[in-house]
Amino acid sequence: MIIVQNNKHNSLFCFVFCLPFSRSGIAANCSVSLKGRSCLTWKDFTAEEIKKLLWVSADLKHRFKHEKQYLPLLQGKSIAMIFEKRSTRTRMSTETGFALLGGHPCFLTAQDIHLGVNESCADTARVLSGLCDIILARVSSHSTLEELDKESSIPVVNGLSDLDHPIQILADLLTLQEHYGSLAGLTVSWIGDGNNVLHSFMMAAPKLGVHLKVATPKGYEPHQSIIEEAERLSKKHSTQLMLTCEPTEAALHSDVLVTDTWVSMGQEEEKRKRLRDFHGYQITMQTGSVARPDWTFLHCLPRKKEEVDDEVFYSSRSLVFPEAENRKWTIMGLMVSLLTDYKPQMPTLKF
Numbered sequence: 001m002i003i004v005q006n007n008k009h010n011s012l013f014c015f016v017f018c019l020p021f022s023r024s025g026i027a028a029n030c031s032v033s034l035k036g037r038s039c040l041t042w043k044d045f046t047a048e049e050i051k052k053l054l055w056v057s058a059d060l061k062h063r064f065k066h067e068k069q070y071l072p073l074l075q076g077k078s079i080a081m082i083f084e085k086r087s088t089r090t091r092m093s094t095e096t097g098f099a100l101l102g103g104h105p106c107f108l109t110a111q112d113i114h115l116g117v118n119e120s121c122a123d124t125a126r127v128l129s130g131l132c133d134i135i136l137a138r139v140s141s142h143s144t145l146e147e148l149d150k151e152s153s154i155p156v157v158n159g160l161s162d163l164d165h166p167i168q169i170l171a172d173l174l175t176l177q178e179h180y181g182s183l184a185g186l187t188v189s190w191i192g193d194g195n196n197v198l199h200s201f202m203m204a205a206p207k208l209g210v211h212l213k214v215a216t217p218k219g220y221e222p223h224q225s226i227i228e229e230a231e232r233l234s235k236k237h238s239t240q241l242m243l244t245c246e247p248t249e250a251a252l253h254s255d256v257l258v259t260d261t262w263v264s265m266g267q268e269e270e271k272r273k274r275l276r277d278f279h280g281y282q283i284t285m286q287t288g289s290v291a292r293p294d295w296t297f298l299h300c301l302p303r304k305k306e307e308v309d310d311e312v313f314y315s316s317r318s319l320v321f322p323e324a325e326n327r328k329w330t331i332m333g334l335m336v337s338l339l340t341d342y343k344p345q346m347p348t349l350k351f
Contacts, residue, residue, distance in 0.1 A: 030348070034337045038149045038156040040142075041164045042200055043229060047207035047237065050173075051351050057174055057326075057333025059344035064100065065329075072102030073336050080128045081107045082115060082137040083159070084144075089301065090159050090167070093327040094136055101332060106132065115144075125151035134339060155338045162196060163223070168300045169200040170334065171326040173208065175319050176256060178326075179296060183351045184209030187240070189254035189291070191215045191247045191281055192307065193274075194222035197260050197300055202226055202241075206233035208351055211240040215250035217277045247281055254291045258298045259283050259307050275306060283308040288317070298323055 032052040042050065063069045079098050083091065095105045110117075115124050121144055128135055129152045137145055138159035149156040158166050177183055188205060190198050194216045202222060205212045212230070214222065221227070227243065234241040244250055251257055262278045263271045288295050297318045299308060312318060336342045 030343060033341065035339065035341055036155060037338055039166055039334060039338065040145050040149060040156065040158045040161075042166050042169065042203035042207075045204075045207075050170075050204055050207060051349070053170060053330070053333055053337055054174055054177060054351075055344050055346075055349050056337050056342060057170070057330040058177070058349060059346045060332050060336065061326075061329035062346055064332075073340055073342060074098060074133075075102035077102075077133040077339060078104040078106060078131075079335070080132045080135045081105055081159070082113065082135065082139070083107065083109050084115070084137075084139045085160060087138055087160070089324055089327045090136075090138055093331045094159070097328045097332040098335060101336065103133075103335075121147045122151040124148070125156075126153075129153040134335065157334065157338070160196065164200050164203075165196045165300075166200045166204075167327070167331055167334065168197055169204050170330040171323055172201070172258075172298055172300070173204065174326045174330050175298065175323040176296075177349060177351070178322070179319060180255070181350065185211075186256060187211040187213065187254045187292075188256040188258060189213040189215070189250040190258050191250055191283055191287070192259040192278070193262055193264075194220050195260060195264060198222055199226045201258075202230040203233070206230065206237045206239045206241070209237065209239060213240075213242040213244070213250040213254060215244050215247045215281070217281065218245055220277065247283075247287060248290055251287050252290045254295060256296050256298060257283050257288060257291060260300055261302070261304060262307060263304075278306070282306055283312055285311055285315075288312065 029048045029052060032048050034049060034052065063071060081094055091107065095107065098105045113124065115121060125148045134155045134157065135148060135152060136157040136159045137148055139145055139161050142161040142163035145156060145158050145161050158164055173183060176186060180186060188210055190201060198214065199222055202212060230241055242250065262274050283297065295317060297308065297312050299320045301320060301324055303313060313320065
């Protein structure tokens with residue numbers, strides 16, 4: 001059943017797909033192989049493929065962190081890390097993770113290479129294909145990633161673009177998997193900007209049985225094509241999808257409250273207007289008062305106080321620092337999966 005309701009405060013429509021679901025979860029498929037694939041958006045990945053990535057990530061985390069094993073799975077391999085935008089978590093997780101696996105990370109900024117300036121993106125892709133084994137690119141335009149992927153003969157990973165941030169969502173999902181023991185049946189509420197991180201959530205969450213509620217100010221909704229695809233996925237995977245402009249409506253009966261920066265890199269000139277438009281969207285304990293009793297909080301960082309107050313951010317409900325650490329284990333899981341035929345040793349996860 002599909003319910004379409006007009007929000008009384010504005011013209012944004014609220015879509016709710018009310019379909020049956022199960023919280024029991026299913027195991028990941030060990031036979032899934034991702035070797036040689038690129039990762040630009042979760043739209044290109046099936047439910048089983050995402051589950052396999054989470055399983056590999058959890059397995060590597062257990063073997064490295066808890067069992068103190070030495071696993072040079074990427075020995076002799078190198079990664080070109082192209083960064084048009086600065087980062088703490090993406091750079092550190094990729095560099096330390098790839099090195100821990102025995103590989104060699106090469107960090108490249110706009111001052112280090114000629115991407116799209118003195119050398120075409122296509123030529124850069126061809127050159128790097130002969131010099132390394134995989135490319136991670138953190139770029140302004142998603143089209144840059146698509147061209148790199150089209151012209152390279154090695155896997156390309158989206159480290160962030162204006163459209164998607166898939167590696168962040170992989171870490172978020174692993175964090176929730178660890179905390180709740182299962183993903184299927186969870187309700188995640190996004191309260192904030194309809195940005196690239198949300199886009200990735202919308203492409204992955206329904207495939208894992210996660211219900212998604214989205215509250216954005218009018219004019220800051222997710223991209224229409226993302227909404228349409230998320231609606232289709234919600235129907236296919238029997239999950240719920242809600243779009244609204246009311247933070248409290250989104251938070252109601254939710255397991256997880258999520259937000260992100262309201263002013264992304266490149267939007268600094270819009271800061272004053274954005275802060276005004278997002279008034280009332282700060283996540284506080286009052287926001288969480290209508291959520292489930294055991295609700296938790298996620299933020300991909302860096303965080304500003306207008307997005308979430310200190311009481312929530314530094315509370316026991318906040319999973320932001322385990323979430324940040326999991327950027328390392330999930331990027332390791334992704335790199336190992338794209339470059340090898342690794343099979344996890346730990347029992348399959350329940351999703």
